Amino acid sequence: MKNILSIITRFALAAGSVLMMASCEDYLDKNPESNVNKEDAFKNFNNFQGYIEEIYNCIPDKAKCNWTTSWNLGDDEIQNPHADNRMNHQIDIGNFYAWQTDNYFWFGKSDINSTSQSSFDHGLYGHAWYCISKINTAFANIDEYFIGSQEEKDLLLGQLYFFRAWWHFEMMQFLGGLPYIDHELPTDESPRLVRLSYLECADKAAEDLKKAVELLPLDWDKTTPGKNTIGHNELRINKIVALGYLGKNYLWAASPLMQHGAQTGGTRTYDYSQEYAQLAADAFAEIINLVESGQTNYELAKFEYSNVYDHIKKSDVDFSYSELFFTINRGWLQPGGKEAIFRGPSPAWSATRFNYSRTFGPNNLCAQDNEIHQPTANYVANYGMANGLPLDDPESGFDKNYPFKDRDPRFYHDIIFDGVKYILSDTKGNDLDMIYAGLATGGSMRAVSNASRTGYFCQKLCVHTCQKYDMGMSDDYPPNPHAYIPYMRLADIYLMYAEACAAIGGPKAKSSKCDLTAADAINVLRDRVGAGHVNEKFTGNSFMDEVRRERAVELSFEGFRFNDLQRWLLLTEPKYTVKTSQEFIRVENEDFFKNNDPRNARVSEFREEIILTRKFDSMHYWFPLKREDTYIYAEFEQNPGW
Structure with missing residues (x-):
């Protein structure tokens, strides 16, 4: 298997003849000559967006990356022998190295092809390093080659900043701190990519995501380039997607594992960083305000x-929870509707x-x-x-x-x-x-x-x-x-907002940017389905337990449980x-x-x-890195215990 350096330098070596493609959704037409060289690839909005479409195309389909797959690795699911x-079972028996060899697992799938439109050809780890290299090459060339309006340039940069953070963040959830690659790497020397701590990576991801929030629109249909493709913009990265991941990145950084390190005993499961939790709450609050004031296209699906x-x-329901x-x-029709915030093409x-x-x-x-x-x-x-x-x-x-x-x-x-x-x-x-x-x-x-x-x-x-x-x-x-199982949906925004506020001050805590308290946010979801509100007797840690239980129910079987137990220091x-x-x-x-x-x-x-x-022991809080990566040089250290 290719090591990390060969993956992240492979694109740079081939930059002059990179293959660009139009996604399955035909978001934007591209000039067929745009796969010739950098000057053509980056010269105008259509060609540059065609270059970015390959990044969208690389987003793995967690549940359909092969014929029969596993994506629920927590205590939520078991399969027959x-x-x-x-x-799923390899995790049960502690064989976390299996992520590197199981071609039916979306995260580590090695049989990948960035331009294929088959969901079977996409995996997170290999595509992440490739896309990050592709993104950094784009950053290095946009000022020199791109000719277009400031609006067009902002849309391109916003997507690039988002995706650089997203690919890093998805790997970090399983692997911990990594090198955060934010520049084009030289092709004539072997770089020494020092692993950062999780929080160092999270801070860098946050900087990229904040830039994406500033540059991206709420609605692509209302932009000049987006008007050319009205009706085909729903999967594009926008301000809400970037805000959602900014908040999620902060909440994960606030979580007990990232603050205190892998450990058994569960005694620190309620110990969050107040600072990161507040930043997370504010990002989610901004989304909730935009949604509830009708300024976005997002809404909760009907449970009727x-x-x-x-x-x-019911006959009058256009799009249901199912x-x-x-x-x-x-x-x-691809599932998700107006509640889905982030999906890849399917x-x-x-x-x-x-x-x-x-x-x-x-x-x-x-x-x-x-x-x-x-x-x-x-x-x-x-x-x-x-x-x-x-x-x-x-x-x-x-x-x-x-x-x-x-x-x-x-x-x-x-x-x-x-x-x-x-x-x-x-x-x-x-x-x-x-x-x-x-x-x-x-x-x-x-x-x-x-x-x-x-x-x-x-x-x-x-x-x-x-x-x-x-x-x-x-x-x-x-x-x-x-x-299709969305990577992020609106219900999760309410859940993460409630958790961040609960970490700050319990059920009545809220962000200054939103009128909802932590308890209110949970009750929005319970009102949707007709369940009773959170009882007022739940305060302090018992309220956090209710937030976590609500998360278990609302997001059940969608692939989030393993990472939740992990970051809460409850996996063991x-x-x-x-x-x-x-x-x-x-x-x-x-x-x-x-x-x-x-x-x-x-x-x-x-x-x-x-x-x-x-x-499980403390070593199981992180997946092991690939051995061939850790053998390159001492600074790229293996995760503890592996």
Whole structure:
């Protein structure tokens, strides 16, 4: 494999003949002669933007970078044993080096091609160094070659500043402090790239992001260049995207891991930097004010359903919560809508159809690769009660004899539990015992090898009807599907704002740039789904626990949990190292489920059993760097313990 130096100098060596491309969205036409040399590449806005489009094209698709992938590395998910070679299980057994060899893992995927429009050809680590080099070459040449208006130049520079910070930040989340490369490297000598601390990198990323915020527009459609491509600008970097990542970069810098270093014990999990937390809160507050005053195109998706179990939205809802992640029968429309803040291009919708959509249910119904995403019981326990209280609160009303009753409305949207009508079609073949999800102990869907080993299935990211009976027996099911998990969405802005404010002063803390308190921000999301507000008895650390629980529920299975546990210094702590199954006895007979809502079913002996326990130590807070990189020179040090 190529080491870091060969990657980051490869572009500079080929700068005179760099290949530029128009993205799958055809944002801007480019001059076909623009792939000749620097003078042509950077001479005008269209050519320069064509050069930048390759950077957009390199953004990996976390869930569809190969046929069957892993992206949930925390305590949130487990797969069946057939998937033991995937990254999820390799993390479970402590083999963090697997990120360097698993070509099905979006972060370390080595089989990459920057100009390919296939999602299978993009990975974070390799593309990051390539794109950073490409960006620095652009910075080094824009003043010499570019001829155009100041508005055009600002748009180009704003994108370059954003992407230089973004690629560094995404690597830093997993690897810690790195060299922050902010200039074009010489091609005739071997540079010695000293690793910076995480906070040093974060400060440099913040400087780039602040410049991006100043230069980028709120709406590309209202710029002169953007008017040429109205209707095709929604994936472009704008001021909101840059502000969102500025806040996220500050919040991560404020977090316990970055402030205190990797350690076990969990005693410092509430110890944030007040300074960084305030900077984060202010950045998020600016976004919230812009959104709530109607100055942006962003808004929360509607959580309004005529049948939440089957993700059937009410007739007057144009874009639903489900369609943040998965669209069907909408002409392959990319998911996300007006809530998605940052996404990459997603031309390879066909990968949704064949494998992605068939890895969330029992294999004999989904009839594809037997690698099934299953929520762990310990994680499902984060879904509290409709009144807003956590399950273990003595006032919550949770009853182990009726464990699925009166739960947070997102539970019914996201989780398949025992008795949910799983097959809707009149055709059931030989699978009559799976019409109603058999997820009790010993049930029809509890086979460890090819169904649920946890007592639950996940349908947040892909509705349960994506199986052979409801979507058809041919290779064409489901119709016109498109799956994509956004890197950032508006709900996350409210969550991160609440966390930053909570770190400053608890539930009533707020930024001077926003009227919402930390508790208010959480309640915005609960109002959206019809869940109870945060109870006023939660203050101090207990309120932070509620913020984190809300984050677990709202962002469940989207790929953020591992980095959250990591930055909170909770990755190694016993509560978060176990993965459990839900065991219980079904009391009701099948006639009950034919005539009653499954949430009202009675069970007995409701309990959790441990499937596995992760054996983590402080070294596991960071991925190991590639050995070939750390062998180049002493200043590029390996992460501790590896």
